[in-house]
């Protein structure tokens with residue numbers, strides 16, 4: 182049974198092969214640090230509160246024959262539980278089913294230096310789709326870590342290749358990031374929250390002047 186989504190509380194699980202940088206991503210996001218060394222994870226859990234500005238109310242009204250858009254915004258507080266898992270195949274395969282059932286959203290991490298690490302995401306993405314059905318598409322994002330000077334020297338996966346793969350899987354396109362140089366780390370989590378709560382693709386820009394005005398009043402959470 183899939184987990185019931187509690188309002189403003191998300192349990193996010195990071196999955197992916199060993200040494201792709203899952204721990205480095207979480208530590209960069211939660212603690213703001215990057216450590217060079219490598220210590221294999223068994224399992225770790227982190228808490229973080231985030232304030233997210235949202236457009237929660239929009240109304241289009243005709244005024245002097247002109248359509249005008251009135252919006253009201255509010256900031257919501259989201260409590261994240263972030264679970265950092267082991268990429269070690271034996272541990273991962275034993276615990277995977279538990280992780281996959283017991284989460285609201287997933288960050289699937291590969292390293293741009295390892296094609297094998299991208300391929301390793303395939304069974305995970307398939308299982309998430311099997312367990313969560315239509316919801317799966319708004320529950321996961323794919324991150325290509327190590328997109329920095331050091332990682333670039335050993336790049337094995339182009340963004341095009343990873344994008345092609347996500348298209349084959351029918352999931353949102355990947356984002357390249359670097360825990361080391363703090364590239365796109367906050368965007369990973371904000372994008373995932375946005376996708377999870379609104380169903381919108383994780384990294385699209387919010388259009389401040391939506392094109393087609395409607396006369397209806399909308400109440401929805403739209404993360405800016």
Ligand SMILES: Nc1nc2c(ncn2[C@@H]2O[C@H](COP(=O)(O)OP(=O)(O)OP(=O)(O)O)[C@@H](O)[C@H]2O)c(=O)[nH]1
Nearest residue numbers: 199200201202203204205217222268327359360361
């Ligand atoms: N160049 C570069 N190296 C990174 C980056 N993130 C992590 N690393 C290095 O990659 C190695 C593995 O990082 P971890 O974060 O421990 O990898 P992991 O995916 O948590 O590995 P497991 O816990 O075994 O599953 C370490 O030596 C890190 O210093 C990054 O963004 N860029």
Ligand SMILES: [Mg+2]
Nearest residue numbers: 203204221222
């Ligand atoms: Mg780790």
